[in-house]
Amino acid sequence: MLELRHLRTLAALHETGSVSRAAKRVHLTQSALSHQIKSLQSHYGLSVIQRRGQSIELTDAGKHLVSLAEKVLQEIQATERDLAKVSQQASGSLRIALECHTCFDWLMPLMDEFRLHWPDVELDLVSGFHSDPVKLLEEGGADVVIGSEHKRQRDIIHHPLFRFEILAVLAPEDPLRTKRILHAADFADTTLITYPVPEDRIDLILNVLKPAGIHPQRRTAELTVAILQLVASRRGVAALPSWGIKNYVDHDYVIARRIGSNGLWSDLYASTLKETASRPYLRDFLTTARNTCFATLDGIVPLE
Amino acid sequence: MLELRHLRTLAALHETGSVSRAAKRVHLTQSALSHQIKSLQSHYGLSVIQRRGQSIELTDAGKHLVSLAEKVLQEIQATERDLAKVSQQASGSLRIALECHTCFDWLMPLMDEFRLHWPDVELDLVSGFHSDPVKLLEEGGADVVIGSEHKRQRDIIHHPLFRFEILAVLAPEDPLRTKRILHAADFADTTLITYPVPEDRIDLILNVLKPAGIHPQRRTAELTVAILQLVASRRGVAALPSWGIKNYVDHDYVIARRIGSNGLWSDLYASTLKETASRPYLRDFLTTARNTCFATLDGIVPLE
DNA sequence: CATATTTATGAATTTAATTCATTGGTTTTT
DNA sequence: AAAAACCAATGAATTAAATTCATAAATATG
Numbered sequence: 221m222l223e224l225r226h227l228r229t230l231a232a233l234h235e236t237g238s239v240s241r242a243a244k245r246v247h248l249t250q251s252a253l254s255h256q257i258k259s260l261q262s263h264y265g266l267s268v269i270q271r272r273g274q275s276i277e278l279t280d281a282g283k284h285l286v287s288l289a290e291k292v293l294q295e296i297q298a299t300e301r302d303l304a305k306v307s308q309q310a311s312g313s314l315r316i317a318l319e320c321h322t323c324f325d326w327l328m329p330l331m332d333e334f335r336l337h338w339p340d341v342e343l344d345l346v347s348g349f350h351s352d353p354v355k356l357l358e359e360g361g362a363d364v365v366i367g368s369e370h371k372r373q374r375d376i377i378h379h380p381l382f383r384f385e386i387l388a389v390l391a392p393e394d395p396l397r398t399k400r401i402l403h404a405a406d407f408a409d410t411t412l413i414t415y416p417v418p419e420d421r422i423d424l425i426l427n428v429l430k431p432a433g434i435h436p437q438r439r440t441a442e443l444t445v446a447i448l449q450l451v452a453s454r455r456g457v458a459a460l461p462s463w464g465i466k467n468y469v470d471h472d473y474v475i476a477r478r479i480g481s482n483g484l485w486s487d488l489y490a491s492t493l494k495e496t497a498s499r500p501y502l503r504d505f506l507t508t509a510r511n512t513c514f515a516t517l518d519g520i521v522p523l524e
Numbered sequence: 525m526l527e528l529r530h531l532r533t534l535a536a537l538h539e540t541g542s543v544s545r546a547a548k549r550v551h552l553t554q555s556a557l558s559h560q561i562k563s564l565q566s567h568y569g570l571s572v573i574q575r576r577g578q579s580i581e582l583t584d585a586g587k588h589l590v591s592l593a594e595k596v597l598q599e600i601q602a603t604e605r606d607l608a609k610v611s612q613q614a615s616g617s618l619r620i621a622l623e624c625h626t627c628f629d630w631l632m633p634l635m636d637e638f639r640l641h642w643p644d645v646e647l648d649l650v651s652g653f654h655s656d657p658v659k660l661l662e663e664g665g666a667d668v669v670i671g672s673e674h675k676r677q678r679d680i681i682h683h684p685l686f687r688f689e690i691l692a693v694l695a696p697e698d699p700l701r702t703k704r705i706l707h708a709a710d711f712a713d714t715t716l717i718t719y720p721v722p723e724d725r726i727d728l729i730l731n732v733l734k735p736a737g738i739h740p741q742r743r744t745a746e747l748t749v750a751i752l753q754l755v756a757s758r759r760g761v762a763a764l765p766s767w768g769i770k771n772y773v774d775h776d777y778v779i780a781r782r783i784g785s786n787g788l789w790s791d792l793y794a795s796t797l798k799e800t801a802s803r804p805y806l807r808d809f810l811t812t813a814r815n816t817c818f819a820t821l822d823g824i825v826p827l828e
Numbered sequence: 829c830a831t832a833t834t835t836a837t838g839a840a841t842t843t844a845a846t847t848c849a850t851t852g853g854t855t856t857t858t
Numbered sequence: 859a860a861a862a863a864c865c866a867a868t869g870a871a872t873t874a875a876a877t878t879c880a881t882a883a884a885t886a887t888g
Contacts, residue, residue, distance in 0.1 A: 222600060223528050225876090239835060252877045254836055259876095264604075266611040274834055274886055281610045288603040292596050296526060299592040300568075306585045307570040529845090543866060556846045558867055563845095577854055578865065 224296075226260050227289035229253055230268070234286045235514045236522065238275045244522035245514070297504065301337055304500035311340040312499060317353050318345065319367025320488060321415040322444055322464040326513055327366070333508060338501045349417060357493050364502070365491045368423075377497045378489040379506050380523035382513055386423055386484045387476040389451050389458040389465055394475070396457075401478045404432035411456030413447050416440040423486050424459040428479060448474055459484070463517040487523055528600075530564050531593035533557055534572070538590040539818045540826065542579045548826035549818070601811065605641055608804035615644040616803060621657050622649065623671025624792060625719040626748055626768040630817055631670070637812060642805045653721060661797050668806070669795045672727075681801045682793040683810050684827035686817055690727055690788045691780040693755050693762040693769055698779070700761070705782045708736035715760030717751050720744040727790050728763040732783060752778055763788070767821040791827055 232242035239257070240250040261267050268282040278286060304310040314334075318327065327345075335343055346362045353365040354376060370378040388402045396406055407429055419425045419438075429436065439456055441447045447458050448465065451474050459479065469476045478484075490509065496502055513520060536546035543561070544554040565571050572586040582590060608614045618638075622631065631649075639647055650666045657669040658680060674682040692706045700710055711733055723729050733740065743760055745751045751762050752769065755778050763783065773780045782788075794813065800806055817824060 221528075224526060240833085248876095249878060250835070251837085251879075255877075258836085264607055264611070265613075266607065271835070271884085274884095276835080281607050284603055284606045284610065288599060291599060295592060295595060299588055302588045303568055303570065303585050306588065307568070309569075544864090552845095553847060554866070555848075555868085559846075562867080575853085575866070578856095580866080 222260075222263070224292070226256060227285070227292055229256050230282065230285050231289040231293060232522075233257075233269065233276070233282075234278060234289075239269075241522055244524060247524065297507065300500065301504060304504075309500050310338060312501065313342040313344070313363055314338075314501065314505060315342075315344040315346050315362045315364070317350060317356055317362040317365045317367075319350075319353055319365060319369070319421070320461075321417075321442075322461050323366055323488070325444070325464055326509075326517060330505075330509055330512055333512075334501075334505055337504065341501050351418075354491060357491065357496075363492060363496055364505070366488065367491070368486050368488060369491065370487065370489045375494045376491055377494055378491045379497070381488040381490055381506075381510060382517070382520040383485055383487050383523045384517070384520045385462045386459050386479065386486055387462050387465065388424075388479050389448065389460055389468075389474050389476055391452055391454045392472060392475050393454070394457070396477070397475055399477065401481055403480060404428050404434050407436050407457070408434050409436070411437040411439050413439050413441060413450050413456040413458045415447070416442065422459070423484060424479065428484060461486070462519045466518055489523075526564075526567070528596070530560060531589070531596055533560050534586065534589050535593040535597060536826075537561075537573060537580070537586075538582060538593075543573075545826055548828060551828065601808065604804065605808060608808075613804050614642060616805060617646040617648070617667055618642075618805065618809060619646075619648040619650050619666045619668070621654060621660055621666040621669045621671075623654075623657055623669060623673070623725070624765075625721075625746075626765050627670055627792070629748070629768055630813075630821060634809075634813055634816055637816075638805075638809055641808065645805050655722075658795060661795065661800075667796060667800055668809075670792065671795070672790050672792060673795065674791065674793045679798045680795055681798055682795045683801070685792040685794055685810075685814060686821070686824040687789055687791050687827045688821070688824045689766045690763050690783065690790055691766050691769065692728075692783050693752065693764055693772075693778050693780055695756055695758045696776060696779050697758070698761070700781070701779055703781065705785055707784060708732050708738050711740050711761070712738050713740070715741040715743050717743050717745060717754050717760040717762045719751070720746065726763070727788060728783065732788060765790070766823045770822055793827075 228246055229242060232245040233239065233253075236242045236245055239253050243250045243253045246253070257268060264281065266281045267279055268285060269276045269278055271277075301310070316327070316331075318324065331343060331345075334341075346356070350356050350361075353362070353367055354369060354373065356362045357365060357376065366381070370380075388396075390396055396402060399406065407424075412424070414422050419430075437456075439450070441450060444460065444464055447460070448468050450456060451458050462476065465474065465476055468474050490506060492502060514522075532550055533546060536549040537543065537557075540546045540549055543557050547554045547557045550557070561572060568585070570585045571583050572589060573580045573582055575581075605614070620631070620635075622628065635647060635649075638645075650660070654660050654665075657666070657671055658673060658677065660666045661669060661680065670685070674684075692700075694700055700706060703710065711728075716728070718726050723734075741760075743754070745754060748764065748768055751764070752772050754760060755762050766780065769778065769780055772778050794810060796806060818826075
C-alpha cells in the first residue's frame, strides 16, 4: 500500500537524480530506498525508475508519482502550518545569523516566502560578524545560525542543510586558466579576494593553503558581486560556492576551477537550540530551505 | 512522522464517527487505531479527537487533517488511474450483476462517475434474475456480483462493502404502528410486498419468518417506489434497507420499524474472480463504491 | 585494466505497528 | 439502582515490516 514514505522518496529521487543521494536526502541508506522502490514497483506492477548508466531516470509512471508527491507534500506542509495556528504555536521569533555570506543569494527569497506563511513570526537577519555564532544562540542573540559548524554540543542541534563545492574563481584571461585543477601552490603569487572575515573562517585558507604553508595576499569585499568584479578585473582570485557563481561562469564573466583533485567541499548546517528545534515554524523554515535549495541550487549534495 | 495510514484513519473517523467503526472501515482493530491516534496527537502536540460520551468528535485540528486527508486520498486515486493508463491496464469489462434490487439507488450515480474515469472500460449491468450469481462469475457472464453471499470459495473473492439494517415498512395508519419493534408473529396476517425473487433470497423470510413458521401472503413489484406505493396504500408491508426508504420515512409517506430486538441486518459484498480483483479499475470501482456509500447512505456500518 | 561509484539483493536486525487482554467510563436496559 | 452493553484507552506481547549490513553486479573513470 502506498505510503507517504514512498512519495517522499520519489520526490528525493527527482530532486537528486540518484538513489544514493536521495537516500541521504531522506536520511536513509541506499539499500532502504532500493527496497522501497522495488516494493512500490511490484505493488503497481510497473517500473518507476530506470538505470541510466551511473545514475537513474524516472519513467512515465515515476513522473506521475513525483508530481503527486510534490502536490501532496506541499498540501501537508500547508496543513501543518494551519495546525500550528490552531494550537497557537504560530508566533515567536526567528532571527537568523549568517556565517556564509554567499547564502544571502538563496536566503532572501526564502525569507520572503516565509513571511507570507508565518505573518506572526518576527523574522530578522542578525547582521555583523560574530566570533562564536553558537554562543549567539545561547545568549539569545539569534535563533538560527547558518554556517558550517557542526561539532556536537549540549543543547544545540545542527540541522544539516547541504554540501557544496567551493571553486576557485579566475578572470577568463588568468594564466591559471590552462589548469583543470588548482592546487595550493598555484595560489602562492596571487591576491585572494574574500569576504571581510578572519582567516580561520575561510575554508580555502584553513584547509588548503595554511596546511601547505602558503599565505597569499588578501583583499576583502562585502558583496559577492564586488568580489566577482574584482576577480574579473584581474585584481586577484576568489573561492566561492559553485552555485553562487554559476550565472557569472555561464556568461563567461569569470571562470571556475576545482581546488584539489577531490575538490574543496563545505557543509552547511542550520544550528538552533534544542528547544527551538521543535517549533513548527522552525521546522517549516528548514524544510522549505532544503526544498528551495535543492530545487534551485546546482551541484549541491545531501548531507549526513 | 505523518503517514498516509494516519490520513486514512482520519478519513474513516470522519466517515463513521467512532473509533471502532473506523477501525473496521480500514480493516484494523480498535486498539490499533487508538494507538495510531495517540501517536499522531503526540507528534503534533495537540488532540485530534475528543470523547463525546458514547462516540467521538473531531477537534479543529482533526478537521484540518480530515480535509487534508480527503484531498490527498482523492489525488492518489486520480494518480492511480493515470498509472493504469500508463501501463495500459485501463481497459476491460465491468459487467455488474445486482442481487440487491434497492442497490440501484446508489449504483446508478456511481456508474456515471465510473464511466467518466474509465472511458475505455465496458461498463454494463447484467439484468434479470440469476439463481446462482457466483456461477455467473465463473461462466464469464458477469465480472462483479453485488449481493450478500460470502461463503469462502476457491478463486472467488468477496470484497466487503457494508452492513445495513432492514426495516419493516408500514403505512402511517397501519395498526402495527404502535409497536416500536416488530416480531415474526406481527407479520402473520399481513401481505408481504417484495421484489420478484425467490423466498430464499428475502432476508426477512429466510431469517425471521420461516424459522418462526410464519408464511404471510406475498405480492411482488419490480421497483422500490412501486413497493412503497403499495405499502402507503395499505396493500401490505415491506422490508427494505433503511437507507433505501429514508426519504420516504422523513416525509411521512411511510413509517419504518425495527425487526426483532437486535434488528435485521444484512451484509453486502462485491464478489469477483480472483484474477479480476487485481485490475486497477476494479479496485477503483470498489473504493469509490465504499466511499460514496459511506458518505451518502445513512445508517450503514463497516463490515469485517 | 584497475578503480571509483552506483544500484540491486538476500539475510539479519531493528524498529514500529498491530493485536491481545484488560480497564475505566458512558449509556442503556431491566 | 444495578446490570448489561458499548466504547475507547492502555500496557505488554506479538507480529509484521522497514531498514541496515554485507556483498554482488554493473557501469563509468582514469
